[in-house]
Amino acid sequence: MSLLIAAALCLVAVSGFLVVRSRDPNRQVFALAANGLVLSVLFFVLQAPDVGLSELAVNTVLTPLMFLVTLAAAAMNEARR
Amino acid sequence: MTVTWRLGLFAISLAVLVPALWHVAMALPAFGAPTEMYGAAVNAIIPAARHITNMVAAVNFDVRGFDTLGEECILVAAVTGTCVLLRGARGEDLTAEAGHLPDRPHVERSDAVVLVCRIGATVLLLFGVYMALHGTATPGGGFQGGVIAASSLMLIYLGEGYSPWRHVMHSWFLGALEGGGAFIFVAAAAIPLMLGYAVLQNILPYGQPKDLFAGGLMVVANFAVGLSVAGSFGQLMLEFMEETRSPEDDPIPDEED
Amino acid sequence: MSVFPWLVAAWLLGIGLYGIITSRHYVHLIGCLSVLQSGTYVLLLGIGYKWGAGPPIFYDHPAGTPAVDPIVQALVLTDIVVGAAVTALLLVIALQVHKRRGSLDPQELRPLRPDN
Numbered sequence: 001m002s003l004l005i006a007a008a009l010c011l012v013a014v015s016g017f018l019v020v021r022s023r024d025p026n027r028q029v030f031a032l033a034a035n036g037l038v039l040s041v042l043f044f045v046l047q048a049p050d051v052g053l054s055e056l057a058v059n060t061v062l063t064p065l066m067f068l069v070t071l072a073a074a075a076m077n078e079a080r081r
Numbered sequence: 082m083t084v085t086w087r088l089g090l091f092a093i094s095l096a097v098l099v100p101a102l103w104h105v106a107m108a109l110p111a112f113g114a115p116t117e118m119y120g121a122a123v124n125a126i127i128p129a130a131r132h133i134t135n136m137v138a139a140v141n142f143d144v145r146g147f148d149t150l151g152e153e154c155i156l157v158a159a160v161t162g163t164c165v166l167l168r169g170a171r172g173e174d175l176t177a178e179a180g181h182l183p184d185r186p187h188v189e190r191s192d193a194v195v196l197v198c199r200i201g202a203t204v205l206l207l208f209g210v211y212m213a214l215h216g217t218a219t220p221g222g223g224f225q226g227g228v229i230a231a232s233s234l235m236l237i238y239l240g241e242g243y244s245p246w247r248h249v250m251h252s253w254f255l256g257a258l259e260g261g262g263a264f265i266f267v268a269a270a271a272i273p274l275m276l277g278y279a280v281l282q283n284i285l286p287y288g289q290p291k292d293l294f295a296g297g298l299m300v301v302a303n304f305a306v307g308l309s310v311a312g313s314f315g316q317l318m319l320e321f322m323e324e325t326r327s328p329e330d331d332p333i334p335d336e337e338d
Numbered sequence: 339m340s341v342f343p344w345l346v347a348a349w350l351l352g353i354g355l356y357g358i359i360t361s362r363h364y365v366h367l368i369g370c371l372s373v374l375q376s377g378t379y380v381l382l383l384g385i386g387y388k389w390g391a392g393p394p395i396f397y398d399h400p401a402g403t404p405a406v407d408p409i410v411q412a413l414v415l416t417d418i419v420v421g422a423a424v425t426a427l428l429l430v431i432a433l434q435v436h437k438r439r440g441s442l443d444p445q446e447l448r449p450l451r452p453d454n
Contacts, residue, residue: 001389002339002389006339006342009342009343009346009380010346012346012350012376012380013346013349013350016349016350016353016354016373016376016377017353019357019369019370019372019373020353020354020356020357020369020370020373022366023362023363023366024366025363025365025366025369028365028366028369029369031369032369032372035372035373035376039376039379039380042380042383043379043383043414046383046384046386046387046406047387047391047392047393047394047405047406048137048383048386048393048406048411048414049220049393049395050135050137050138050220050221050222050225050411050415051137051379051383051411051414051415051418053212053220053221053225054224054225054228054415054418054419055379055418057225057228057229057232058228058418058419058421058422059372059376059418059422061228061232061235062228062231062232062235062314062318062422063372063422063425065235065318066317066318066321066422066425066426066429067365067368067369067429069318069321069322069324069325070321070324070365070429070430070432070433071365072180072325073321073324073325073433074365074433074436074442075182076180076182076325077433077436077437078436078440079182079183081440083445084359084360084445087359087360088359088360091355091356091359095352102348105344106341106344106345106348107341109341109344109385110385111340111341112339112340112341112342112343112344112384112387113340113387113388113389114388114389115388117385117386117407117409117410119409120386120394120406120407120408120409120410121407123394123408123409124394124405124408125402128396128401129401134395134396134397134401135394135395135397136394136395136396136405136408137394137395137408137411137412137415139408140408140409140411140412141412141415141416145409145412148416149416152416152417152419152420155420155423155424156419156420156423159420159423159424159426159427160423160426162427162430163426163427163430166427166430166431166434167430167433170434170437218397219395219397220393220395222415224415224416224418224419225415227419228419228422291397310419313423314422314423317423317426320430321426321429324433
């Protein structure tokens with residue numbers, strides 16, 4: 001059990017580092033989605049199912065979607081200029 | 082202030098904060114040790130006192146319900162700010178033509194994507210409503226169910242395309258969901274006050290444990306938050322997607338993206 | 339193991355702050371802010387955990403079984419949803435900056451002078 005928690009915490013640390021390291025915003029969107037998934041796994045392992053559900057729905061689906069749409073809108077404004 | 086300056090300041094602050102952090106990390110209770118008395122008291126008292134089985138929902142809507150009221154107001158304020166900023170910049174008339182970048186190829190949707198999105202959106206909407214309604218019995222609640230229902234709206238966009246989706250999403254309906262949910266929550270807080278009790282005091286009958294409508298006023302608060310979160314995120318998605326279409330320059334004719 | 343979650347939370351805070359300092363794109367900056375927020379979630383849920391305890395849902399178990407702290411879970415739950423709404427507001431502000439100034443680079447956009 002503690003091995004599982006330690007592994008999940010290591011994955012979260014690596015995933016957070018990868019989000020910061022992906023400098024191109026189009027790549028960072030997918031790193032954010034993976035980060036949300038890894039965090040959700042950690043929250044389930046820490047016996048918090050409500051928080052895991054919330055994190056999964058919000059940070060894996062809705063927030064990367066908002067990022068993608070913002071980048072598309074910025075690209076369209078740029079093309080129109 | 083250039084990046085080098087900022088990194089230098091960051092390094093100096095790290096040199097001061099990291100020893101302090103180490104000291105605090107050693108002084109905190111060890112991971113896994115039983116700590117808070119408040120949480121233990123909630124776990125011990127609330128199942129019998131409120132007849133519900135989800136302690137997190139009880140904390141959210143009854144024990145610390147006032148904080149959730151504040152969070153609800155933050156949510157409404159953030160979405161209002163988004164709408165004011167976006168609509169103020171582009172005007173309020175809505176067209177249903179998708180924008181198109183000139184150098185991107187136009188790829189038709191495959192039938193498999195359309196089928197999976199149609200089935201998936203229906204199932205996901207039902208699942209979100211189920212999750213929101215069963216908040217006081219099993220893991221779930223208004224927040225989770227609301228975001229799941231909002232994500233089903235995006236599956237409809239993925240399957241149908243921009244113009245049909247734009248015809249289906251009515252901004253006034255999403256705004257009514259969001260504002261109506263917040264209003265019901267505030268009313269649930271104010272009505273006990275007007276009747277002479279404390280704010281958000283649980284005045285409705287509690288019901289049976291593991292039942293769908295157990296918990297008293299928590300059921301009303303849960304339902305209100307579910308409506309409001311679904312409306313908020315739907316409205317956010319609508320405003321964001323509206324930013325990607327262009328009213329003034331005409332896109333390639335009869336193209337739906 | 340007993341201080342590992344606090345160190346991971348501090349690492350996430352530090353790496354998020356470093357990402358914000360050295361960012362070259364406002365949308366990347368907002369993503370690093372999201373990493374900062376996740377550091378606080380890890381810290382809060384780590385404080386609430388108890389060895390050998392189950393989730394604070396007493397649907398299948400009777401009401402006396404050991405359970406982790408529900409207060410911090412309630413805090414983190416509302417925080418996640420509201421944090422997403424605030425992230426949306428920040429993205430909209432970044433979009434407006436792009437419309438006015440044509441660039442999303444924080445190091446190019448020094449103080450916004452009132453030139454129209």
